Amino acid sequence: MKESDFLSVENDPEFNRILSIYQEMQRTGKAAYLEDYELADLADYYDENGDDENLKQVIDLFESMHPDSYEIAYARGRFLLRQGKWKEVHANIEKMKEFAHYLHTEGNTDYQNGIISDIYMLKGEMALMHNNPEEADRFFRQAFDVVLPEDDKSYVAIHVASLYLQYEIEEKTIKWIERSIKLIPDNQPALEMLSYYYNDRKDIKKAEKILEKLVDEDPYSTHYWKLAGDIYLNNEQFEKAIDAYDFALAIDTDDSEALKKKAVAFIHLENYEKGIQLLDKYLKKIPNDFNALLLSAICLSSSGQVSAAIELLEHIMEETNFGKDDPTVNQLDLFHLIVRTYRLNKELDKAIKWINKAIKLGMDKSIFHIMKGGIYIEKKMEKKAFQYFKKAIAEAKDQIAILYLISNELFFYGCYEPCQSILLQVYEATEKGEFPSVPSMLAYCYLRLEKYDEYLRFLKEACQETPYDTKIVFSDLIPEEMSPKEFYESERERFS
Numbered sequence: 192m193k194e195s196d197f198l199s200v201e202n203d204p205e206f207n208r209i210l211s212i213y214q215e216m217q218r219t220g221k222a223a224y225l226e227d228y229e230l231a232d233l234a235d236y237y238d239e240n241g242d243d244e245n246l247k248q249v250i251d252l253f254e255s256m257h258p259d260s261y262e263i264a265y266a267r268g269r270f271l272l273r274q275g276k277w278k279e280v281h282a283n284i285e286k287m288k289e290f291a292h293y294l295h296t297e298g299n300t301d302y303q304n305g306i307i308s309d310i311y312m313l314k315g316e317m318a319l320m321h322n323n324p325e326e327a328d329r330f331f332r333q334a335f336d337v338v339l340p341e342d343d344k345s346y347v348a349i350h351v352a353s354l355y356l357q358y359e360i361e362e363k364t365i366k367w368i369e370r371s372i373k374l375i376p377d378n379q380p381a382l383e384m385l386s387y388y389y390n391d392r393k394d395i396k397k398a399e400k401i402l403e404k405l406v407d408e409d410p411y412s413t414h415y416w417k418l419a420g421d422i423y424l425n426n427e428q429f430e431k432a433i434d435a436y437d438f439a440l441a442i443d444t445d446d447s448e449a450l451k452k453k454a455v456a457f458i459h460l461e462n463y464e465k466g467i468q469l470l471d472k473y474l475k476k477i478p479n480d481f482n483a484l485l486l487s488a489i490c491l492s493s494s495g496q497v498s499a500a501i502e503l504l505e506h507i508m509e510e511t512n513f514g515k516d517d518p519t520v521n522q523l524d525l526f527h528l529i530v531r532t533y534r535l536n537k538e539l540d541k542a543i544k545w546i547n548k549a550i551k552l553g554m555d556k557s558i559f560h561i562m563k564g565g566i567y568i569e570k571k572m573e574k575k576a577f578q579y580f581k582k583a584i585a586e587a588k589d590q591i592a593i594l595y596l597i598s599n600e601l602f603f604y605g606c607y608e609p610c611q612s613i614l615l616q617v618y619e620a621t622e623k624g625e626f627p628s629v630p631s632m633l634a635y636c637y638l639r640l641e642k643y644d645e646y647l648r649f650l651k652e653a654c655q656e657t658p659y660d661t662k663i664v665f666s667d668l669i670p671e672e673m674s675p676k677e678f679y680e681s682e683r684e685r686f687s
């Protein structure tokens with residue numbers, strides 16, 4: 192399940208003012224007064240972005256400033272839901288009912304209906320969490336029906352759609368998005384969510400069409416340009432992603448998020464020099480972003496600046512408690528990178544030290560046994576290497592995936608006979624395309640083993656089905672100007 196920032200509240204100058212006040216309070220520790228509706232907007236923002244830490248802080252602040260207000264009730268209920276505190280959720284709902292009754296006695300029907308709608312929304316999400324979609328849909332329909340103005344109904348519909356999107360229930364997601372758009376045809380939040388929906392399903396053309404509409408309506412929105420960049424990035428259209436982030440940066444040169452994501456696009460294009468330049472500029476603005484520092488280390492390592500990469504990785508390890516204390520750093524990626532970088536620097540014993548540390552910290556033993564096996568292959572200690580490969584297979588949850596990773600180590604060091612045997616197991620146990628490089632790697636192994644019938648068989652499949660991977664695997668043999676299909680034809684003539 193994932194959260195989606197579908198409402199784009201950060202485009203609203205008034206909301207940005209509120210957010211700045213709150214962030215300044217966090218930074219300085221100095222109190223500032225915020226109205227109950229302002230704190231409710233903050234809570235919605237952190238709720239929709241799945242930021243439970245800030246959501247809890249806002250709820251605590253709200254209850255200290257406005258203990259009798261009902262504005263925070265729904266956000267508190269969702270927070271308790273995510274904590275799995277069912278009794279507390281029910282108690283919160285009872286409190287919300289009291290608010291609704293009070294509003295009824297005061298004759299405030301709109302607010303009363305809003306609270307009742309929120310109660311149904313909580314009950315609906317609780318039903319989803321308990322795997323009861325029919326009951327959830329009934330509650331969501333009640334939440335929708337109880338509010339009267341069309342703009343409120345549209346908001347409820349898009350909120351329901353966001354929940355279905357988070358729980359990956361496609362049919363319901365699109366139904367509720369369409370319901371919201373039917374009420375308000377130029378509904379930007381609904382259109383934005385529709386772009387997320389198509390992006391998640393890799394339907395780039397439909398997502399692109401919606402984004403063009405959003406950008407046409409608001410061409411100076413850095414949010415929409417960044418959203419376009421994210422969709423292109425997610426669909427490996429890196430040049431288009433860079434163009435979109437450039438538009439965002441042309442509107443706001445201080446947009447650090449666009450700067451960082453532009454760097455990521457260049458890293459995917461293997462332009463590490465440009466990636467480092469952009470990340471250096473970004474880190475001057477956000478110096479303690481360890482995720483960005485990790486990206487810098489990748490650039491340094493991949494561009495041959497291995498000593499500098501090692502120094503930076505050691506720094507990240509020290510400052511983040513081996514990646515445990517910073518949620519933006521993927522601990523497995525961090526350890527994988529530092530091991531790989533020490534291997535590049537031929538400091539194999541230090542690489543093994545970090546592997547042992549990873550295993551001691553309880554990380555995936557299979558992955559690190561494979562790395563250790565690769566190091567012993569490099570040390571020409573094949574018997575010991577295969578002991579670790581066997582350990583990796585024994586520890587594996589997904590043995591086929593582990594076999595594939597082992598084959599990569601063997602392939603890299605030219606151990607073509609055992610590599611071919613393992614790759615054949617992977618090939619026979621998986622659907623076509625699950626591991627796209629397997630046919631071309633098998634073909635290459637058979638070529639080196641001088642088994643030309645098998646070589647041509649797998650080369651034909653590789654060139655037809657996965658030409659991109661074939662070009663990479665056979666990069667030392669296929670001329671730059673020759674297509675994989677042409678290469679196969681020339682090899683067929685040579686060995687037939």
